[in-house]
Amino acid sequence: MKPILLAFCLATPLLAGCAVGPDYVKPDFGTPQTWSSDRRQPAQTLRLAHWWRGFGDALLDQLIGEAVGGNLDVAAAKARIREARATQRQAIGALFPSVSGTGSATETRSAGTSASGIAIAPTTYSQFQAGFDSSWELDLFGANRRAVEAAGYGIDAAEDDMRATLLTLIGDVASNYIDARAYQARVALAKRTAASQRETATLTERKQNAGSASAVDTAKASALAASTEATIPTYESSYQQAVHRLGVLLGRDPTALSLRLARATAIPSPRLPLPKGIPADVLVMRPDVRKAERQLAQYTAKIGQATAALYPDVSLTGSVSTTALKLGDLGKSSTIGWSIGPSVSLPIFNGGKLQAAVEIAQAQRDEYHVAWQSAVLTALEDVENAIVSLAQERIRIRSLTESARRYGEAAKLSRSLYQTGSSTFLDVLDAERSQFTAEDSLLASRATLAKNYVALAKALGGGWTGALDSSMPIVVDDNTGPHLAQAIAPK
Template structure:
């Protein structure tokens, strides 16, 4: 029976005990090891208990707000417009910015895998064939002419290495990469929030421009009829040529507004096409037919300012970026400490291929190693200072994101409230101007007033109707801006 202790190429019993002792010690070190550097704690930001701008909204009569829990999963459905719903659904699936954000998530997920790989032992296989001939003169031939023999070398083996994460540098790298992945996820959600807001804004702009075109065409027809009446009265000798010129000038002025509005409507269609990941004119046929602007919902739940910190993706992204920057300080600090490595090799080596696998062809090695940067010219501590400065920037970026979010909501609330007041006043003005036009025409036909009063009444009616349509459009886009500021919409596609 062969003596295993003395068998060539195999670890002896004492060697095995030594290896076991080393491995046990390493496992104890890993168990007791800690991750150097600061531990991340989510920042606590003080926010107001209520929205200041909400008081302005609740003094109007068009649409109220409340502190009910915000349900913004599909805020666009509150307008009861199936075309808008369809556009948003298509945009979330095909928009190029969303697809880029999804690619960044895949990139961050792969980067996390790369960061975590050093936590595991690395194993490499190798194979070698080499033919060589040494120099006989270099070996000292003693004046006798000799030729060194040609040698063959066949070798196969496995090389293993494992860097032990005693001080947590690799774990901090994984922590940072995980936070980067979370930031990428929140970035995609923020892209969705922006996308849905842009789809809503461009859609309401389109419907508003189409409605302005319809109003201009309606007033144009009324003004043309007035011009015909004036021309007949001129031919009958009741009015002067000046009245005819004024009537025709009014017609031309109104007619001149239509091409500009048509260009704006077409531009909104082009914008929607690109937002849906299609060529600009792809939606022209589907959106050509005018539809009325939808009214705002009777109530808009805005919640509390504290809800905003948990809901807005850009705030959560900034928090994740702060987490990653904090973890990278630990990565830099770990570079100050020694690195422990385990390396091992096992294989077969012979000068004749047929001898591979024999006991004498086996070789192996195993042992720990340690490296410690004694002097690096201040690079390591400078890197710690660098990462600390980056962490401070990330914290300030988080603070700015919170303040900017609060500002956007407050501004959107006030803009929405004041536009409601504007809309209400314009509605009353339109009603009064319609009565004024009817009365002026009756008096003019009866010869009881001059034509200037008719022109002024028609001009005022057109201007106020156009302004009311613009206000209705602005009311809708301001509400979209409020939903966007509240961070709504991403929950549908988490």
């Protein structure tokens, strides 16, 4: 079969030519029909556009928009897209003939001689030469076309890489914003609780002075207030770290958002559930899965590049040159020569190097096929984990809400009874400690719920849906033409 294919390709050099190596076929992955949480209900329509607006927080919306425009990872991803596009243009250039011009000017002086008593004076003459050289690789077996194909898939992969960067960025901005608001709320709670506990300590001290409480009770009351106050620096530190991370995510200095976030607001809470669609949606929506699939296509095309090296390489070459003794005579009163013809390069013996290159390309293709499968499974796992975490955190919040309410009632009642002498200080101490723990856990759980919502949106592939311009370079060079080189300072 190969000799027939070879003969056909050599007989049709002006046609599109042949191609060797496997043609890419998008693989199929058997995903489940529904998510585990939707087994008993109809599948939902996936809606992820601007999912973060479900929090109803205008400042969060602004920060995400600013992050998309200023984040450095996004800027680097844009540069990789420009690199991929330039690589494709470079590969396309190999499909066309190449033409180069040459020129030379020489001046020759012959030494004087003497023969048979006759002196011959030295002579000087000039010679000018100009010409054109051209070559065109016919690409009979598709090596260059496979390179263009691979480069095209590379552009797709680079664009999906940018989308994956945006997905991660938006999720990180939302998560750190939620953390910042949660730590603000926990600091405020700790301050309120510590103030209340200080009041209890003051009351206990008065009762001690009146002889109805011991010094131990006073010491324990002050210790409990101090213990609560000790959590404030930890929460303040975590809050500042979240603010600093947000600043860097926006491509600014770490303290750039300190004033904008200084006024505490409520922890963002999703107003509506997030429609999850069906598992097959992740193959289309998750940019990391799409990137892995495009890389698989890219490395499938590279097998054809390597395989083409096993076949003859046919090129058309030609040249035109003119030579004259005067510059003005070039092209008219001059000697003109030309040549044109095909050239064939045929691999005969290379120690198995070319076949090994094909096997390397096949192994790389297999690696990316496995990477794509792994990306799909990871995406499915991420969604299922996020669904479970979100559902369980909702249950936990209901229990913590009830716990915080009950402990608040117990603390209020125990303080009242303690003031009248109907309750021991131990009851007050235990109630206040439990109330703070329950309310603090409730705030942390609300933050976790919001971040689980973010995790689900990320797992489903929710990212930036607007257009982004990746054509503008980050660094604009000037004075790039011929100019005097600057001296390099010694190190």
